[in-house]
Amino acid sequence: MAFSLGPVGQIAFGVGDVDRAEEFYGSKLGLRKLFRFGDLSFFDCAGVRLMLEKSAEPNKSASVLYFRCADIALARRELSTRGVVFTDEPHLIAPMEDHDLWMTFFTDPDGHILALMCEAPKGYAPG
Numbered sequence: 001m002a003f004s005l006g007p008v009g010q011i012a013f014g015v016g017d018v019d020r021a022e023e024f025y026g027s028k029l030g031l032r033k034l035f036r037f038g039d040l041s042f043f044d045c046a047g048v049r050l051m052l053e054k055s056a057e058p059n060k061s062a063s064v065l066y067f068r069c070a071d072i073a074l075a076r077r078e079l080s081t082r083g084v085v086f087t088d089e090p091h092l093i094a095p096m097e098d099h100d101l102w103m104t105f106f107t108d109p110d111g112h113i114l115a116l117m118c119e120a121p122k123g124y125a126p127g
Helices: 018-028 072-081
Strands: 010-015 032-037 040-045 048-054 065-068 091-095 100-107 113-120
Touching: 010 018, 018 032, 018 040, 018 048, 072 100, 072 113
Parallel strands: 010 048, 065 113
Antiparallel strands: 032 040, 040 048, 091 100, 100 113
């Protein structure tokens, strides 16, 4: 049997305040909270677990989390009504052969960079 790694199971972010991070990821982004153990809080990201860990110096240079969405304009409007502040407007990143890749970016309370990404049909224009 050949060796191969499975899908990513968990991603970890250091946060300055776990309660504040839970509010952002749970209430604002709408991720399902799995459980909390002390200064660790866990959320489900469509099968990948996000661990938020209390850290004296949150690492803002960690990898960007890209959340897939079917309609980037709709997702951005909904998150904006929940208090999420975006740093840009949805914009075309790459026109592909059979679809277009759109993104828009925002940060969490600790400055981690997050994004919405939409693999849209050709000709899509966020409204």
